[in-house]
Amino acid sequence: MAFAERVVAQALLVVMAALLQLSQAAVYKVGDSAGWTTIGNIDYKQWAATRTFQVGDIIRFEYNAQFHNVMRVTHPMYRACNASAPLATYTTGNDSIVITTKGHHYFFCGVPGHCQAGQKVDINVLRTAETAPTPGPSGLSPPSAPSVGVPAPSESNAISLKASKWSFSKLGLAMGAFAVLLSGFY
Numbered sequence: 738m739a740f741a742e743r744v745v746a747q748a749l750l751v752v753m754a755a756l757l758q759l760s761q762a763a764v765y766k767v768g769d770s771a772g773w774t775t776i777g778n779i780d781y782k783q784w785a786a787t788r789t790f791q792v793g794d795i796i797r798f799e800y801n802a803q804f805h806n807v808m809r810v811t812h813p814m815y816r817a818c819n820a821s822a823p824l825a826t827y828t829t830g831n832d833s834i835v836i837t838t839k840g841h842h843y844f845f846c847g848v849p850g851h852c853q854a855g856q857k858v859d860i861n862v863l864r865t866a867e868t869a870p871t872p873g874p875s876g877l878s879p880p881s882a883p884s885v886g887v888p889a890p891s892e893s894n895a896i897s898l899k900a901s902k903w904s905f906s907k908l909g910l911a912m913g914a915f916a917v918l919l920s921g922f923y
């Protein structure tokens with residue numbers, strides 16, 4: 738019984754985490770696997786254009802801090818690649834910046850020449866965008882204490898799900914796994 742309860746609790750946690758992420762915030766790694774760099778002529782404009790940013794989202798810049806940095810700047814500074822008076826400067830090589838307001842958020846690398854080479858990105862949170870609606874809890878009735886003697890679902894399911902890095906696309910997977918787990922008890 739303790740084992741079964743643990744599995745259910747894990748599944749619940751997994752679903753809750755997915756729902757929480759869906760309704761609250763997403764993490765966007767700038768440049769995806771390429772990160773924040775001048776190598777490969779990453780089109781950060783295109784990268785940003787294919788995403789819908791919302792207030793609360795986290796923008797992560799990953800880069801080699803020996804060669805790059807991140808500066809938040811005004812629009813004129815952004816357009817001119819003017820690094821003389823940034824609003825904020827980040828230099829850890831793994832900077833997570835929470836977007837707290839709507840509108841444009843301009844970033845570039847302050848190392849001479851890098852902004853001009855295209856290492857700049859405009860994170861635009863549309864002013865008309867509303868936060869994503871939280872999906873209804875239909876089909877997710879809270880499980881009561883499972884009865885003894887019911888075959889327990891395999892633990893590997895729960896563990897592999899728990900270890901996964903969550904994204905929107907995996908929400909469905911979580912729901913499915915949860916349904917499978919529940920069906921084992923009822």
Ligand SMILES: [Cu+2]
Binds near residue numbers: 775804847851856
């Ligand atoms: Cu740079």
